[in-house]
Amino acid sequence: MNSITQVMKFRRSMVEYALKHGVTKTAIKYNTYRQYVYRWLRRYDGSLESLRNKSRRPKHHPKAHTAAELKLIQDMRRRNPEAGLVVFWVKLRQRGYSRSITGLYRTLKRIGMTPVKPPNPKYVPKPYEQMLYPGQRIQIDVK
Incomplete structure (x- = not known):
């Protein structure tokens, strides 16, 4: 893209003014802002191309x-589909995996193999003790 934009012309005039009169x-x-002027002075190398916006990709x-x-x-x-996150991480460590457990969790989430969370034990209510007499x-409390 060889077009000279209006912003680039503005920056060139700003930089040239700064070189003569100060920031x-x-x-x-x-x-x-002064910081904005300093940024473009640092990038400016004499060519108009140096004042073009850089990629933010x-x-x-x-x-x-890896x-x-x-x-x-x-x-x-695939071999341990039912293993919890910590157990799975320990098995990986034994085979040379060096990342943290949080890094493993993020990676599993990203590739779509979310770690299996064991279900909470089901609540079983205790039998209520009946009164024998009213x-x-x-x-x-008697004092």
């Missing part, structure tokens, strides 16, 4: 799970 005067004249994360780790997780999950449970 504070530039910020006042162009109704902007998400980049590759350097600490993402393909080998993902394959290990999927294979182990007033059996009444207590009177």
Whole structure:
């Protein structure tokens, strides 16, 4: 894209003014912040192309799970579908997995293999003790 935008022309005039008159005067004249002027002064190398907006596309994360780790997780999950998160994590650690348990949880969620949560034990009410005669449970404190 070789078009020169209006924003790029504005930035060039702002940078050239800043080089002659200083950052504070530039910020006042162009109704902007000094930090904004400093940012474009730092990027400016004399060409108009250096004042173009940079891409904000998400980049590759350097600490993402490797393909080998993902394959290990999927294979182990296939073999241990009923294992809870902690038990599953311990089994992975025995096979060389080095990430934290929260990292494993996020990865399982992302690849659609959510960890199995064991169900809570069912509540069984205790039988109510019947009174043998009226007033059996009444207590009177006498001093």
